[in-house]
Amino acid sequence: MSTYKVGVLTDKNKVEIRELEKKQPGRKQVLVKVDSCAICTLEQRFYTGVMNRYPFAGGHEVAGIVEAVGEGVKSVASGDKVSIRLLTSCGECYYCRNGHENQCVLSFIAETHEGIGGPGGLSEYMMVEAKNIYKMADDMNLEYAALTEPLACCVHSIQNGDVQLGDDVVVIGVGIMGALHIQLAKLRGARVIACEVDDARLEVAKKMGADIVINSKNEDAISKVKELTDGRGADVVFCTVAIPEIGSDAVKMTGKVGRTVFYSSFHPDKPIEISPNKVHSTEQIITGSVNPQTKDFLISSRLLSNGIIDVSELISARVPFDKIDEAFQKAIDPSTYRIIVKF
Helix, strand or coil, X not given: CCEEEEEEEEECCEEEEEEEECCCXXXXXXXXXXXXXXXXXXXXXXXXXXXXXXXXXXXXXXEEEEEEECCCCCCCCCCCEEEECCCCCCCCCHHHHCCCHHHCCCCCCCECECCECECCCCECEEEEEHHHEEECCCCCCHHHHCCHHHHHHHHHHHHHHXXXXXXXXXXXXXXXXXXXXXXXXXXXXXXXXXEECCHHHHHHHHHHCCCEEEECCCCCHHHHHHHHCCCCCEEEEEECCCCHHHHHHHHHCEEEEEEEEXXXXXXXXXXXCCCHHHHHHHCCEEEECCXXXXXXXXXXXXXXXXXXXXXXXXXXXXXXXXXXXXXXXXHCCCCCCEEEEEC
């Protein structure tokens, strides 16, 4: 019997390697040999015990090479480089059927590997449905292809923010998601202002294309944004940090008929004050962004395959699968961007 290895989070600060039977793909299935899997915030929360539904087979930012395809698969062939969309959607609920499959009521229920919950990208092989496979360019660096999913999340956010040519766009926070928002907003023809408290990350913001950077530890970001926009406030503000108070700042620095997008999941989920009369009188839109839709994932795969978005600055380290605990230790260090587990 042929087997493969899977990384499974079984308790706080504990990752086990398990062996499972390697099978051949059935109809409309694709067997992928995983090359690279990035460790996202979700996996970090399981590792640190913030989330504790164990055992959990983590890893949802994945790229690899097709090893075999089942009957009826026409979109990819053996040897193709691919990224994998691992956000599940049932296709039957109200949200799936009205074009919002990212809001599927079953979207976080997954079992890629038999008997273990979770998306399962931290593994040598994955069996997935062909509809969730996206072919990447033949010369694509698979480490970069693994970031198709986080880029797709940011594509969805940019769509929700409705960034227009010439807009003044503020991106609060220059972690990996903030950095991707900067690049995407520039592609939309915006002037981008990046707010961050860390000077090293402000340098990353400049590399991503930010026109103006503000160290909000040293100056009042709300006042500065209004000064830069002739007192109007920004057309679009993306809050990519998890601090509720910063979410409040994002609302305040947004101008008339502007859009505020709460991209990050806030922790703790502490309510903020919003003036309903300001929203009424300015027609400001306050919205959120969560998970990519199918179209967003396709756009992301094309942006990366065609070299339109550069993620090379956003990979902090590559760690082999047999040192997966070391990979998690690096990933939870707040100074790092993405840590890539290599197979």
